[in-house]
Amino acid sequence: MGSKGLLNTLRSRNISEVIIDRIVNSILSGELRPGEKLPPEDEFAERLGVGRSSIREAMKILEAMGIVEIRRADGTYIVDEFTEQMMNPLLLGMLMAEKSSEDICEFKLLIQAIAFKEIARCSGFVPFDSCIALLDEIEQGRATDDEQLCSMLSSVELHLAEGIPNPLIRELYKKSVQIAFYLLLQVLQSAPQQTQLSLTTFYRDAIAALESRDEKLLRELLEHERSLLLSGIK
Amino acid sequence: MQYSTLFEDLPKGSLSQIIINRITDALISGELKPGDKIPTETEFSENLGVGRNAVREAIKVLEAFGVLEIRRAKGTYVVEEYNNQLLNPLIYGLILSERSMDELLDLKISLSNSVTYLVLLNATDEEVEQLRNYGEDFRRTMLDAQSTDEQCYKASIAFNVYLSEICHNKLLAELDAIVHKIASFTRHTAIENSRKIGETHLLPDNYMKQVEVIAGRDATAIPAFMEERRAVWEKLLL
Incomplete structure (x- = not known):
């Protein structure tokens, strides 16, 4: 049915949501600054004329939103920089949307391209050795089933992600790996041997290109993987 | 103890x-x-x-x-249909502007690169022409001394919303929309500053360049365009 306006379930706004709105608006208006400490729970409750449990509930929700940080025995602070905690709430719209396999695959490949470019350009430490070790294990047939194989392949990418200094891009990349997990599993289950080999080969080649910072080679490899995967899921 | x-x-x-x-x-x-x-x-x-x-x-x-x-x-x-209620991307923008501004800009540019690439691949010729119209509209608004900052902002949003629509990938379009909302303060600042320094043509020129790159259907032209875009943003934001 899915009606858009008049007949949608009416959600009752409880006190906690009103408190959250108040805090969010204070941040937007500049009255509350990132990094600032909020009043202690009991004082806050008294000033607003609400119960402590309402404040506590509001804080828990704001914490889940990645907007406040509750430091035990210290107090509650407005966050002032990116934290991993922000990724899920930020992307919720995207995560809940209806996604076709082609869209997921294409999306994953694009974010991967962004991630690889970052890794090639930055000077930090990238755990290439652990990635190679994982690929060795995969090729030695250590994965007991398709799901574990899929996990191991994803792990290679999650390890590579640690080499990305920009935390927004890093967490986005990790999230894209997660989003594409079940798609990858389907691809592996439908054409296992050939897919596994071409995937491990791709990662080995990509790692070599990343280590030598060869962006041109990386672009070619990504183009090749792109056509392989996109035709594979059709 | x-x-x-x-x-x-x-x-x-x-x-x-x-x-x-x-x-x-x-x-x-x-x-x-x-x-x-x-x-x-x-x-x-x-x-x-x-x-x-x-x-x-x-x-x-x-x-x-x-x-x-x-x-x-x-x-x-x-829920059957998710509806963003408490989660306002604007607030993340404010929080990130404190210490993560460079990183946010890098993400914005990287995404812009991906969207441009997909539009180049997936958009029809009619859609590209329509994008050109949005770009012309933005240019007209920016160059008109009587326009308010808000009008310029709206015209710029219209261009970018349509751009992400015609990449024909729902996930990327949604992500692009989210990042644009988070970084909306940078857009306001860029528009304001370009008017202050009397170079209101900078942003529209860059948008029209983007349309040309897309219309030319040559992906190898994208990196050069992105460098130009980064230069324009850095000029207007720093």
Whole structure:
């Protein structure tokens, strides 16, 4: 049915949501600054004329939103920089949307391209050795089933992600790996041997290109993987 | 009695946070779909080996997020149609502008690159012409001394919203929209500054260049264009 306006379930706004709105608006208006400490729970409750449990509930929700940080025995602070905690709430719209396999695959490949470019350009430490070790294990047939194989392949990418200094891009990349997990599993289950080999080969080649910072080679490899995967899921 | 490690703070992410992430993961993978009924509090509690309070808290949070809905006497369900309520990307922009501004800009540019690439691949000729119209509209608005900052801002948004629409990838379009909302303050600043320094043509020229790159259907022209865009943004934002 899915009606858009008049007949949608009416959600009752409880006190906690009103408190959250108040805090969010204070941040937007500049009255509350990132990094600032909020009043202690009991004082806050008294000033607003609400119960402590309402404040506590509001804080828990704001914490889940990645907007406040509750430091035990210290107090509650407005966050002032990116934290991993922000990724899920930020992307919720995207995560809940209806996604076709082609869209997921294409999306994953694009974010991967962004991630690889970052890794090639930055000077930090990238755990290439652990990635190679994982690929060795995969090729030695250590994965007991398709799901574990899929996990191991994803792990290679999650390890590579640690080499990305920009935390927004890093967490986005990790999230894209997660989003594409079940798609990858389907691809592996439908054409296992050939897919596994071409995937491990791709990662080995990509790692070599990343280590030598060869962006041109990386672009070619990504183009090749792109056509392989996109035709594979059709 | 002072215990140094025994009572050390548990890793970031209280129990309810972990359950929240677990439910979100199930939504990502499709194990839980819109309209699905989720397990009961007891089922969660028993299967995860956690207390019911943590489960209850997690469900409360996801209900506040607009992800779950409690249907009286029936149970808790994933909403059919997700609607962003409490989660306003603008606020993340403000928080990130404190210490993560460079990183936000890098993300914006990287995404812009990807969107341009996809539009170049996927958009029809008619859609590209329509994009050109939005670009011309933006140029007209920017060059008109009588326009308000708000009018310029709206014209710039119209161009970018249409651009992400014609990349024909719902996921990327959604992500692009989110990042644009987060970084909307940078757009306001760029428009204001370009008017202050009397170079109102900078942004529209760059947008029209983007249309040309797309219309030329040559992906190798994208990197050079992105460098130009970065230069324009850096000029207008720093």
